[in-house]
Amino acid sequence: MGRRRSSTFSIKRRATEGLVFDEFGFAQTKRKDQKLQHRCHDYSYPQLNARRVKELCELLSYWNGSSFICRSQIERFMRMGIPPALRGRVWKCLLNIDKLRESSAFNYQKCLDEIRGPLVDLGVSEYGIISAIATLNDTENDLGSNQLPSRCPPDLAYSSADVTIFRQIALDLQRSFPTHRTLMGESPEAIEGQAKLFRVLIAYAKYNPKIGYSQGMSYIAAVLLMHLSEEEAFWALGVLLEKPKYLSELFDLSGEKIQHQAMVFHQFFKHRKPQLSKHIEDVRVSSIHFVMPWFLTLFTSLPCWDSVLAIWDLIMLHESGDGSCPMSCSGSHKLRARPPTYII
Protein backbone atom coordinates (compact mmCIF):
# COMPACT_ATOMS: atom_id res chain seq x y z
CA MET A 1 0.00 0.00 0.00
CA GLY A 2 1.34 3.37 -1.02
CA ARG A 3 1.91 6.18 1.40
CA ARG A 4 -0.71 8.86 1.27
CA ARG A 5 -0.34 12.37 2.39
CA SER A 6 -2.91 13.21 4.99
CA SER A 7 -3.38 16.59 3.41
CA THR A 8 -5.36 14.95 0.62
CA PHE A 9 -8.40 14.53 2.80
CA SER A 10 -10.05 15.11 6.16
CA ILE A 11 -7.56 17.75 7.08
CA LYS A 12 -8.97 20.20 9.59
CA ARG A 13 -8.05 23.79 10.09
CA ARG A 14 -8.64 26.03 13.02
CA ALA A 15 -8.43 29.27 11.16
CA THR A 16 -8.34 31.62 14.12
CA GLU A 17 -5.16 30.11 15.53
CA GLY A 18 -3.60 29.26 12.18
CA LEU A 19 -3.39 25.63 13.21
CA VAL A 20 -3.56 22.64 10.90
CA PHE A 21 -4.40 19.18 12.20
CA ASP A 22 -3.59 15.78 10.77
CA GLU A 23 -6.36 13.32 10.05
CA PHE A 24 -6.42 12.01 13.61
CA GLY A 25 -6.69 15.52 15.02
CA PHE A 26 -3.08 16.16 16.09
CA ALA A 27 -1.68 19.60 15.39
CA GLN A 28 0.94 19.88 12.70
CA THR A 29 3.79 22.04 13.83
CA LYS A 30 6.93 23.61 12.59
CA ARG A 31 9.82 21.29 11.99
CA LYS A 32 11.79 22.58 14.97
CA ASP A 33 8.97 21.66 17.34
CA GLN A 34 8.37 18.23 15.93
CA LYS A 35 10.38 16.43 18.56
CA LEU A 36 7.82 17.35 21.16
CA GLN A 37 4.76 17.28 18.97
CA HIS A 38 5.67 13.81 17.85
CA ARG A 39 2.17 12.50 17.38
CA CYS A 40 1.46 14.36 14.18
CA HIS A 41 2.23 12.35 11.05
CA ASP A 42 1.26 11.42 7.55
CA TYR A 43 -0.57 8.16 7.77
CA SER A 44 -0.74 5.15 5.56
CA TYR A 45 -3.11 2.73 7.21
CA PRO A 46 -5.08 0.40 4.96
CA GLN A 47 -8.49 1.41 3.63
CA LEU A 48 -11.41 -0.97 3.32
CA ASN A 49 -13.35 -0.91 0.08
CA ALA A 50 -17.05 -0.13 0.08
CA ARG A 51 -18.11 -3.78 -0.06
CA ARG A 52 -16.01 -4.64 3.00
CA VAL A 53 -17.33 -1.62 4.88
CA LYS A 54 -20.87 -2.83 4.20
CA GLU A 55 -19.97 -6.29 5.43
CA LEU A 56 -18.47 -4.84 8.62
CA CYS A 57 -21.61 -2.76 9.23
CA GLU A 58 -23.73 -5.88 8.82
CA LEU A 59 -21.54 -7.80 11.22
CA LEU A 60 -21.91 -5.03 13.80
CA SER A 61 -25.69 -4.95 13.37
CA TYR A 62 -26.03 -8.57 14.44
CA TRP A 63 -23.04 -8.54 16.77
CA ASN A 64 -22.89 -11.16 19.46
CA GLY A 65 -19.82 -10.93 21.68
CA SER A 66 -20.00 -14.53 22.83
CA SER A 67 -20.10 -15.90 19.30
CA PHE A 68 -16.83 -17.35 18.13
CA ILE A 69 -17.75 -16.65 14.51
CA CYS A 70 -18.44 -12.97 15.19
CA ARG A 71 -15.15 -12.61 17.03
CA SER A 72 -13.06 -14.29 14.39
CA GLN A 73 -14.78 -12.23 11.71
CA ILE A 74 -14.08 -8.97 13.48
CA GLU A 75 -10.48 -10.02 13.96
CA ARG A 76 -10.27 -10.50 10.20
CA PHE A 77 -11.51 -6.94 9.71
CA MET A 78 -8.99 -5.69 12.25
CA ARG A 79 -6.20 -7.21 10.25
CA MET A 80 -7.51 -5.40 7.18
CA GLY A 81 -7.90 -2.16 9.13
CA ILE A 82 -11.02 -0.77 10.80
CA PRO A 83 -12.25 2.39 9.04
CA PRO A 84 -11.86 5.33 11.48
CA ALA A 85 -15.51 6.28 11.11
CA LEU A 86 -16.63 2.86 12.34
CA ARG A 87 -14.12 2.43 15.14
CA GLY A 88 -16.41 3.83 17.85
CA ARG A 89 -19.15 1.35 16.92
CA VAL A 90 -16.66 -1.53 16.87
CA TRP A 91 -15.34 -0.65 20.32
CA LYS A 92 -18.85 -0.29 21.71
CA CYS A 93 -19.70 -3.77 20.46
CA LEU A 94 -16.47 -5.35 21.69
CA LEU A 95 -16.64 -3.82 25.15
CA ASN A 96 -20.36 -4.45 25.49
CA ILE A 97 -20.81 -1.09 27.17
CA ASP A 98 -24.59 -1.33 27.36
CA LYS A 99 -24.42 -4.49 29.44
CA LEU A 100 -22.35 -2.79 32.15
CA ARG A 101 -24.52 0.34 32.07
CA GLU A 102 -27.72 -1.67 32.45
CA SER A 103 -26.41 -3.94 35.17
CA SER A 104 -24.81 -1.17 37.24
CA ALA A 105 -26.60 0.77 39.96
CA PHE A 106 -24.42 3.75 39.10
CA ASN A 107 -26.02 6.58 37.17
CA TYR A 108 -23.58 8.77 35.26
CA GLN A 109 -25.81 11.83 35.00
CA LYS A 110 -26.83 11.62 38.65
CA CYS A 111 -23.19 11.37 39.66
CA LEU A 112 -22.41 14.52 37.68
CA ASP A 113 -25.26 16.30 39.44
CA GLU A 114 -23.76 15.33 42.77
CA ILE A 115 -20.33 16.56 41.77
CA ARG A 116 -21.82 19.88 40.76
CA GLY A 117 -22.41 20.83 44.44
CA PRO A 118 -18.75 20.72 45.48
CA LEU A 119 -17.70 22.38 42.23
CA VAL A 120 -20.09 25.27 42.75
CA ASP A 121 -19.06 25.70 46.38
CA LEU A 122 -15.42 25.70 45.38
CA GLY A 123 -16.20 28.28 42.73
CA VAL A 124 -14.74 26.25 39.89
CA SER A 125 -16.07 25.01 36.59
CA GLU A 126 -14.71 22.39 34.24
CA TYR A 127 -15.17 24.95 31.46
CA GLY A 128 -12.36 27.12 32.77
CA ILE A 129 -9.59 24.73 33.64
CA ILE A 130 -6.81 27.27 34.10
CA SER A 131 -8.75 29.39 36.55
CA ALA A 132 -10.03 26.19 38.19
CA ILE A 133 -6.45 25.08 38.84
CA ALA A 134 -5.58 28.48 40.35
CA THR A 135 -8.68 28.45 42.57
CA LEU A 136 -8.08 24.86 43.68
CA ASN A 137 -4.45 25.71 44.48
CA ASP A 138 -5.61 28.61 46.63
CA THR A 139 -8.18 26.45 48.39
CA GLU A 140 -5.60 23.78 49.06
CA ASN A 141 -3.18 26.41 50.40
CA ASP A 142 -5.92 27.77 52.68
CA LEU A 143 -6.85 24.33 53.92
CA GLY A 144 -3.19 23.65 54.65
CA SER A 145 -2.56 26.92 56.48
CA ASN A 146 -5.72 26.54 58.58
CA GLN A 147 -4.35 23.25 59.83
CA LEU A 148 -7.53 21.50 58.78
CA PRO A 149 -6.16 18.71 56.66
CA SER A 150 -9.32 16.63 56.57
CA ARG A 151 -12.07 19.02 57.52
CA CYS A 152 -13.73 21.86 55.72
CA PRO A 153 -16.28 24.39 56.90
CA PRO A 154 -19.33 22.23 57.68
CA ASP A 155 -21.75 24.18 55.51
CA LEU A 156 -19.78 23.49 52.34
CA ALA A 157 -20.35 20.51 50.09
CA TYR A 158 -16.72 19.58 49.47
CA SER A 159 -14.04 17.75 51.37
CA SER A 160 -10.30 18.21 51.15
CA ALA A 161 -10.17 14.87 49.30
CA ASP A 162 -12.48 16.42 46.67
CA VAL A 163 -10.14 19.39 46.31
CA THR A 164 -7.14 17.11 45.88
CA ILE A 165 -8.70 14.95 43.21
CA PHE A 166 -10.31 17.85 41.34
CA ARG A 167 -6.96 19.59 41.26
CA GLN A 168 -5.02 16.53 40.21
CA ILE A 169 -7.36 15.82 37.32
CA ALA A 170 -7.57 19.48 36.28
CA LEU A 171 -3.78 19.66 36.28
CA ASP A 172 -3.52 16.67 33.94
CA LEU A 173 -6.17 17.75 31.42
CA GLN A 174 -3.79 20.02 29.60
CA ARG A 175 -0.98 17.52 29.82
CA SER A 176 -2.87 14.71 28.10
CA PHE A 177 -2.61 14.92 24.31
CA PRO A 178 -1.73 18.62 24.53
CA THR A 179 -1.65 18.87 20.73
CA HIS A 180 -4.94 17.18 19.96
CA ARG A 181 -7.60 19.47 18.55
CA THR A 182 -10.18 18.39 21.15
CA LEU A 183 -7.87 19.32 24.03
CA MET A 184 -5.48 21.94 22.71
CA GLY A 185 -5.65 25.61 23.56
CA GLU A 186 -8.73 27.60 24.35
CA SER A 187 -10.93 27.12 21.32
CA PRO A 188 -14.59 26.25 22.07
CA GLU A 189 -13.86 22.71 20.89
CA ALA A 190 -10.94 22.31 23.29
CA ILE A 191 -12.81 23.84 26.22
CA GLU A 192 -15.63 21.38 25.63
CA GLY A 193 -13.12 18.53 25.21
CA GLN A 194 -11.35 19.30 28.46
CA ALA A 195 -14.66 19.64 30.29
CA LYS A 196 -15.82 16.24 29.04
CA LEU A 197 -12.53 14.62 30.02
CA PHE A 198 -12.75 16.21 33.46
CA ARG A 199 -16.28 14.90 34.00
CA VAL A 200 -15.50 11.38 32.80
CA LEU A 201 -12.46 11.10 35.08
CA ILE A 202 -14.16 12.60 38.13
CA ALA A 203 -17.17 10.34 37.63
CA TYR A 204 -14.89 7.35 37.29
CA ALA A 205 -13.08 8.23 40.53
CA LYS A 206 -16.49 8.27 42.25
CA TYR A 207 -17.64 5.11 40.48
CA ASN A 208 -14.55 3.17 41.49
CA PRO A 209 -12.97 4.84 44.54
CA LYS A 210 -10.59 1.91 44.94
CA ILE A 211 -8.78 3.01 41.81
CA GLY A 212 -9.81 6.67 41.92
CA TYR A 213 -7.65 8.61 39.51
CA SER A 214 -4.15 7.66 38.54
CA GLN A 215 -1.95 9.33 35.94
CA GLY A 216 -2.22 7.55 32.63
CA MET A 217 -6.01 7.19 32.87
CA SER A 218 -6.48 10.63 31.34
CA TYR A 219 -4.92 9.39 28.10
CA ILE A 220 -7.12 6.33 27.97
CA ALA A 221 -10.28 8.33 28.66
CA ALA A 222 -9.24 10.94 26.08
CA VAL A 223 -8.88 8.34 23.33
CA LEU A 224 -12.27 6.91 24.22
CA LEU A 225 -13.74 10.42 23.99
CA MET A 226 -12.26 10.79 20.52
CA HIS A 227 -14.47 7.91 19.36
CA LEU A 228 -17.46 7.72 21.67
CA SER A 229 -19.98 10.03 23.29
CA GLU A 230 -19.24 11.26 26.80
CA GLU A 231 -21.33 8.75 28.67
CA GLU A 232 -20.24 5.90 26.39
CA ALA A 233 -16.62 6.85 27.03
CA PHE A 234 -17.27 6.70 30.76
CA TRP A 235 -18.72 3.20 30.58
CA ALA A 236 -16.03 2.06 28.17
CA LEU A 237 -13.45 3.16 30.73
CA GLY A 238 -15.46 1.25 33.31
CA VAL A 239 -15.31 -1.93 31.21
CA LEU A 240 -11.61 -1.55 30.41
CA LEU A 241 -10.77 -1.17 34.09
CA GLU A 242 -13.27 -3.71 35.32
CA LYS A 243 -11.47 -7.01 34.99
CA PRO A 244 -9.00 -7.42 37.81
CA LYS A 245 -6.60 -9.31 35.58
CA TYR A 246 -6.04 -6.55 33.09
CA LEU A 247 -5.81 -2.80 33.24
CA SER A 248 -7.17 -2.15 36.70
CA GLU A 249 -4.30 -3.91 38.35
CA LEU A 250 -1.85 -1.63 36.57
CA PHE A 251 -3.34 1.34 38.35
CA ASP A 252 -2.95 -0.37 41.68
CA LEU A 253 -1.43 2.14 44.09
CA SER A 254 1.36 -0.14 45.23
CA GLY A 255 2.84 -0.23 41.74
CA GLU A 256 3.72 -3.88 42.26
CA LYS A 257 1.52 -5.18 39.48
CA ILE A 258 3.06 -3.01 36.81
CA GLN A 259 6.48 -4.26 37.86
CA HIS A 260 5.21 -7.80 37.60
CA GLN A 261 3.79 -7.06 34.15
CA ALA A 262 7.11 -5.57 33.13
CA MET A 263 8.81 -8.80 34.15
CA VAL A 264 6.30 -10.84 32.16
CA PHE A 265 6.96 -8.60 29.20
CA HIS A 266 10.70 -8.95 29.71
CA GLN A 267 10.45 -12.73 29.45
CA PHE A 268 8.33 -12.48 26.29
CA PHE A 269 10.78 -10.03 24.87
CA LYS A 270 13.84 -12.15 25.67
CA HIS A 271 12.20 -15.14 24.07
CA ARG A 272 11.00 -13.41 20.92
CA LYS A 273 13.75 -10.89 20.31
CA PRO A 274 16.86 -12.20 22.03
CA GLN A 275 19.28 -9.92 20.22
CA LEU A 276 17.37 -6.71 20.82
CA SER A 277 16.67 -7.71 24.39
CA LYS A 278 20.37 -8.29 25.00
CA HIS A 279 21.24 -4.93 23.50
CA ILE A 280 18.79 -3.18 25.79
CA GLU A 281 20.20 -5.00 28.79
CA ASP A 282 23.72 -4.08 27.72
CA VAL A 283 22.90 -0.39 27.73
CA ARG A 284 21.29 -0.89 31.12
CA VAL A 285 17.76 0.06 30.22
CA SER A 286 15.28 -1.91 32.25
CA SER A 287 12.02 -3.03 30.65
CA ILE A 288 9.97 -1.19 33.25
CA HIS A 289 11.33 2.07 31.91
CA PHE A 290 9.70 1.86 28.50
CA VAL A 291 6.93 -0.54 29.40
CA MET A 292 5.40 1.73 32.02
CA PRO A 293 4.24 4.52 29.69
CA TRP A 294 3.13 1.94 27.12
CA PHE A 295 0.95 0.02 29.53
CA LEU A 296 -0.33 2.85 31.70
CA THR A 297 -1.48 4.90 28.72
CA LEU A 298 -2.41 1.81 26.69
CA PHE A 299 0.29 2.52 24.12
CA THR A 300 -0.92 6.05 23.40
CA SER A 301 2.54 7.35 24.28
CA LEU A 302 3.63 5.96 20.92
CA PRO A 303 3.73 8.35 17.99
CA CYS A 304 2.27 6.22 15.19
CA TRP A 305 -1.36 6.88 15.75
CA ASP A 306 -2.72 4.43 13.19
CA SER A 307 -0.74 1.66 14.91
CA VAL A 308 -1.95 2.82 18.31
CA LEU A 309 -5.56 2.50 17.21
CA ALA A 310 -4.92 -0.91 15.67
CA ILE A 311 -3.40 -2.04 18.98
CA TRP A 312 -6.46 -0.73 20.80
CA ASP A 313 -8.70 -2.75 18.47
CA LEU A 314 -6.81 -5.91 19.38
CA ILE A 315 -6.72 -5.12 23.10
CA MET A 316 -10.46 -4.59 23.13
CA LEU A 317 -11.00 -7.85 21.32
CA HIS A 318 -8.83 -9.75 23.77
CA GLU A 319 -9.94 -7.82 26.81
CA SER A 320 -13.51 -8.78 26.12
CA GLY A 321 -12.57 -12.43 25.60
CA ASP A 322 -10.77 -14.93 27.78
CA GLY A 323 -7.38 -14.71 26.11
CA SER A 324 -4.09 -14.25 27.84
CA CYS A 325 -2.96 -10.83 28.98
CA PRO A 326 -3.14 -8.58 25.93
CA MET A 327 -0.63 -6.06 27.22
CA SER A 328 2.56 -8.02 26.95
CA CYS A 329 1.51 -9.48 23.62
CA SER A 330 0.82 -6.03 22.21
CA GLY A 331 4.05 -4.70 23.61
CA SER A 332 5.93 -7.53 22.06
CA HIS A 333 4.23 -6.90 18.70
CA LYS A 334 5.33 -3.33 18.96
CA LEU A 335 8.95 -4.26 19.43
CA ARG A 336 8.84 -6.81 16.68
CA ALA A 337 7.52 -4.28 14.27
CA ARG A 338 10.20 -1.69 14.86
CA PRO A 339 13.94 -1.53 14.49
CA PRO A 340 16.01 -1.18 17.66
CA THR A 341 16.45 2.54 17.13
CA TYR A 342 12.79 2.92 17.91
CA ILE A 343 13.38 2.57 21.60
CA ILE A 344 16.89 3.73 22.17
Added chain:
Amino acid sequence: MAYAYLFKYIIIGDTGVGKSCLLLQFTDKRFQPVHDLTIGVEFGARMITIDGKQIKLQIWDTAGQESFRSITRSYYRGAAGALLVYDITRRDTFNHLTTWLEDARQHSNSNMVIMLIGNKSDLESRREVKKEEGEAFAREHGLIFMETSAKTASNVEEAFINTAKEIYEKIQEGVFDINNEANGIKIGPQHATTNSTLSGSQGGQQAGGGCC
Protein backbone atom coordinates in the same frame (compact mmCIF):
# COMPACT_ATOMS: atom_id res chain seq x y z
CA MET B 1 31.75 13.65 22.21
CA ALA B 2 34.15 12.34 24.82
CA TYR B 3 33.60 13.20 28.44
CA ALA B 4 35.66 12.90 31.59
CA TYR B 5 32.82 11.92 33.89
CA LEU B 6 29.20 10.97 33.65
CA PHE B 7 26.96 12.00 36.53
CA LYS B 8 23.51 10.54 36.99
CA TYR B 9 20.78 12.79 38.37
CA ILE B 10 17.23 12.21 39.41
CA ILE B 11 14.53 14.90 39.60
CA ILE B 12 11.86 14.36 42.24
CA GLY B 13 8.99 16.26 43.81
CA ASP B 14 5.19 16.52 43.79
CA THR B 15 3.20 16.42 40.57
CA GLY B 16 2.91 19.71 38.69
CA VAL B 17 5.85 21.49 40.34
CA GLY B 18 7.70 21.79 37.02
CA LYS B 19 10.18 18.91 37.03
CA SER B 20 9.88 18.18 33.30
CA CYS B 21 9.96 21.89 32.46
CA LEU B 22 13.18 22.34 34.43
CA LEU B 23 14.74 19.45 32.55
CA LEU B 24 13.61 20.78 29.17
CA GLN B 25 14.85 24.25 30.00
CA PHE B 26 18.22 22.79 30.94
CA THR B 27 18.64 20.39 28.01
CA ASP B 28 16.91 22.35 25.23
CA LYS B 29 16.94 25.89 26.62
CA ARG B 30 13.27 26.44 26.14
CA PHE B 31 10.04 26.52 28.06
CA GLN B 32 7.21 24.40 26.81
CA PRO B 33 4.08 25.29 28.76
CA VAL B 34 2.08 22.62 26.94
CA HIS B 35 3.61 19.20 27.30
CA ASP B 36 2.64 15.62 28.07
CA LEU B 37 2.58 14.53 31.66
CA THR B 38 5.36 12.22 32.79
CA ILE B 39 4.31 8.63 33.11
CA GLY B 40 6.93 6.71 35.03
CA VAL B 41 10.37 8.02 34.19
CA GLU B 42 11.75 10.10 31.35
CA PHE B 43 15.26 10.83 30.38
CA GLY B 44 17.43 13.74 29.30
CA ALA B 45 21.14 14.42 28.88
CA ARG B 46 23.48 17.37 28.47
CA MET B 47 27.18 18.05 28.48
CA ILE B 48 28.62 20.69 30.81
CA THR B 49 32.12 21.85 31.63
CA ILE B 50 33.51 22.04 35.15
CA ASP B 51 37.09 22.87 35.94
CA GLY B 52 37.92 22.50 32.25
CA LYS B 53 36.53 18.97 32.17
CA GLN B 54 33.64 17.75 30.05
CA ILE B 55 30.96 16.21 32.23
CA LYS B 56 27.93 14.48 30.90
CA LEU B 57 24.78 14.77 32.96
CA GLN B 58 22.32 11.96 32.53
CA ILE B 59 19.04 13.00 34.09
CA TRP B 60 16.06 10.88 35.07
CA ASP B 61 12.87 12.88 35.32
CA THR B 62 10.28 11.09 37.42
CA ALA B 63 6.49 11.16 37.72
CA GLY B 64 5.34 12.99 40.83
CA GLN B 65 2.10 11.20 41.57
CA GLU B 66 2.05 9.00 44.62
CA SER B 67 1.15 5.89 42.65
CA PHE B 68 4.48 5.95 40.82
CA ARG B 69 6.51 6.26 43.98
CA SER B 70 7.41 2.59 44.29
CA ILE B 71 8.79 2.57 40.76
CA THR B 72 10.61 5.89 40.78
CA ARG B 73 12.26 4.81 44.04
CA SER B 74 14.36 2.32 42.16
CA TYR B 75 15.98 5.19 40.26
CA TYR B 76 17.50 6.70 43.39
CA ARG B 77 19.94 3.88 43.38
CA GLY B 78 22.76 4.82 41.11
CA ALA B 79 22.10 8.59 41.24
CA ALA B 80 24.92 10.93 42.22
CA GLY B 81 22.67 13.96 42.41
CA ALA B 82 19.02 14.66 43.09
CA LEU B 83 17.00 17.78 42.40
CA LEU B 84 14.15 17.91 44.91
CA VAL B 85 11.62 20.36 43.52
CA TYR B 86 8.67 22.19 45.11
CA ASP B 87 6.40 24.90 43.80
CA ILE B 88 6.66 28.23 45.65
CA THR B 89 2.98 28.93 44.91
CA ARG B 90 1.76 25.72 46.51
CA ARG B 91 2.31 25.23 50.18
CA ASP B 92 1.51 21.50 50.14
CA THR B 93 4.36 20.75 47.73
CA PHE B 94 6.67 22.31 50.34
CA ASN B 95 5.01 20.42 53.17
CA HIS B 96 5.67 17.13 51.39
CA LEU B 97 9.41 17.72 51.19
CA THR B 98 10.09 15.75 54.35
CA THR B 99 8.49 12.64 52.88
CA TRP B 100 10.46 13.05 49.66
CA LEU B 101 13.67 13.54 51.56
CA GLU B 102 13.12 10.49 53.76
CA ASP B 103 12.46 8.47 50.65
CA ALA B 104 15.56 9.77 48.94
CA ARG B 105 17.82 9.23 51.91
CA GLN B 106 16.53 5.74 52.42
CA HIS B 107 16.94 4.55 48.85
CA SER B 108 20.01 6.37 47.63
CA ASN B 109 23.66 6.12 48.44
CA SER B 110 24.61 8.26 51.41
CA ASN B 111 26.82 10.62 49.39
CA MET B 112 24.11 11.67 46.94
CA VAL B 113 24.10 15.45 46.57
CA ILE B 114 20.62 16.88 46.97
CA MET B 115 19.68 20.28 45.61
CA LEU B 116 16.44 21.74 46.94
CA ILE B 117 14.65 23.80 44.30
CA GLY B 118 11.79 26.23 44.82
CA ASN B 119 10.47 26.50 41.28
CA LYS B 120 8.14 29.04 39.62
CA SER B 121 9.97 32.04 41.10
CA ASP B 122 8.49 34.13 38.25
CA LEU B 123 5.08 33.87 39.96
CA GLU B 124 6.03 36.27 42.77
CA SER B 125 2.47 37.56 43.20
CA ARG B 126 1.20 34.06 43.95
CA ARG B 127 4.03 33.09 46.26
CA GLU B 128 2.99 31.00 49.26
CA VAL B 129 6.37 29.75 50.44
CA LYS B 130 8.92 32.37 51.47
CA LYS B 131 12.45 32.06 50.19
CA GLU B 132 13.68 32.03 53.79
CA GLU B 133 11.58 28.96 54.52
CA GLY B 134 13.25 27.09 51.67
CA GLU B 135 16.67 28.22 52.87
CA ALA B 136 15.88 27.14 56.43
CA PHE B 137 14.69 23.73 55.30
CA ALA B 138 17.81 23.25 53.22
CA ARG B 139 20.08 24.33 56.07
CA GLU B 140 18.36 22.03 58.51
CA HIS B 141 18.73 19.02 56.22
CA GLY B 142 22.09 19.76 54.69
CA LEU B 143 20.89 20.49 51.18
CA ILE B 144 21.92 23.08 48.64
CA PHE B 145 19.10 25.52 47.86
CA MET B 146 18.01 27.66 44.94
CA GLU B 147 14.88 29.28 43.66
CA THR B 148 14.41 28.82 39.93
CA SER B 149 12.02 29.58 37.15
CA ALA B 150 11.78 27.03 34.36
CA LYS B 151 9.75 29.65 32.50
CA THR B 152 12.29 32.48 32.51
CA ALA B 153 15.28 30.10 32.82
CA SER B 154 16.36 31.98 35.95
CA ASN B 155 18.85 29.88 37.96
CA VAL B 156 18.05 26.68 36.00
CA GLU B 157 21.51 26.38 34.55
CA GLU B 158 23.01 27.15 37.95
CA ALA B 159 20.90 24.55 39.75
CA PHE B 160 22.12 21.72 37.57
CA ILE B 161 25.69 22.94 37.37
CA ASN B 162 26.12 23.74 41.07
CA THR B 163 24.94 20.24 41.89
CA ALA B 164 27.56 18.89 39.50
CA LYS B 165 30.22 21.10 41.08
CA GLU B 166 29.39 19.71 44.48
CA ILE B 167 29.65 16.15 43.16
CA TYR B 168 32.90 17.02 41.42
CA GLU B 169 34.35 18.40 44.64
CA LYS B 170 33.35 15.26 46.47
CA ILE B 171 35.19 13.23 43.86
CA GLN B 172 38.27 15.40 44.32
CA GLU B 173 38.04 14.88 48.07
CA GLY B 174 37.83 11.16 47.50
CA VAL B 175 34.38 10.85 49.07
CA PHE B 176 32.87 9.05 46.10
CA ASP B 177 34.13 5.69 45.00
CA ILE B 178 34.13 6.40 41.29
CA ASN B 179 34.80 2.82 40.38
CA ASN B 180 31.50 1.78 41.84
CA GLU B 181 28.82 2.66 39.31
CA ALA B 182 26.12 2.38 41.96
CA ASN B 183 27.28 5.82 43.08
CA GLY B 184 25.95 7.33 39.87
CA ILE B 185 29.34 8.36 38.53
CA LYS B 186 31.12 6.87 35.61
CA ILE B 187 34.58 7.68 34.29
CA GLY B 188 34.32 8.60 30.66
CA PRO B 189 36.44 7.67 27.65
CA GLN B 190 38.50 10.84 28.18
CA HIS B 191 39.85 9.20 31.32
CA ALA B 192 39.81 5.54 30.50
CA THR B 193 38.28 3.14 28.03
CA THR B 194 34.94 2.02 29.30
CA ASN B 195 31.81 0.47 27.90
CA SER B 196 29.69 2.25 25.36
CA THR B 197 27.47 4.92 26.83
CA LEU B 198 23.73 5.11 26.83
CA SER B 199 23.31 7.39 23.89
CA GLY B 200 25.33 9.19 21.26
CA SER B 201 26.44 12.03 23.44
CA GLN B 202 25.31 15.19 21.77
CA GLY B 203 25.63 18.16 24.05
CA GLY B 204 22.45 20.09 24.64
CA GLN B 205 20.30 17.42 23.05
CA GLN B 206 17.60 15.59 24.85
CA ALA B 207 17.95 11.90 24.26
CA GLY B 208 15.21 9.31 24.53
CA GLY B 209 11.59 9.84 23.66
CA GLY B 210 9.95 8.23 20.70
CA CYS B 211 10.59 8.53 17.05
CA CYS B 212 8.82 6.98 14.16
